[in-house]
Amino acid sequence: MDESGLSERPTRARTWAPRGQTPVLQYHFNWKQLSVIAGISLWRFYFRLFPGAIQLEFLPAYAPELNPTEYIWGYLKEHALPNFCAHDLAHLCVTARQRLRSMQRRPKLIAAFWKQAELPL
Numbered sequence: 001m002d003e004s005g006l007s008e009r010p011t012r013a014r015t016w017a018p019r020g021q022t023p024v025l026q027y028h029f030n031w032k033q034l035s036v037i038a039g040i041s042l043w044r045f046y047f048r049l050f051p052g053a054i055q056l057e058f059l060p061a062y063a064p065e066l067n068p069t070e071y072i073w074g075y076l077k078e079h080a081l082p083n084f085c086a087h088d089l090a091h092l093c094v095t096a097r098q099r100l101r102s103m104q105r106r107p108k109l110i111a112a113f114w115k116q117a118e119l120p121l
Contacts, residue, residue: 011081047100
C-alpha cells in the first residue's frame with residue numbers, strides 16, 4: 001500500500017502543438033489536495049480517494065523504486081493525467097477516479113508495474 005497526493009495544479013508533460021503555438025495551461029493556483037491510497041496485487045490494484053491530506057505515519061526509509069504502487073502514481077501523473085487542468089477539486093476527483101478505473105482494467109499494465117519493481121538498478 002502507498003499514498004500519493006493530487007492537486008488542482010497540473011503535472012506538466014511535453015506535448016505536441018502546431019509550430020509557433022506554445023501550449024498554455026490555465027489553472028487555479030491554490031493548494032487544495034486530493035489524497036489517493038492504493039494497494040496492489042499481482043493482477044489488480046485497489047484505490048480510494050480522500051479530500052485533503054491524510055495523517056502521515058513515519059516509517060523507516062525504504063526504496064520506492066522497489067514498490068510497485070509507486071509506479072501507479074508515476075503512470076497516473078505522467079500518462080493518464082498530464083497537463084490536466086481541473087476546474088475544482090470535485091472535477092479532479094471524478095477524472096482521477098475514471099483514469100484509475102481505466103488503469104485497473106489493464107492487467108498487462110499492472111503486471112508491468114511489478115516487472116519494473118523487480119528490475120535491478
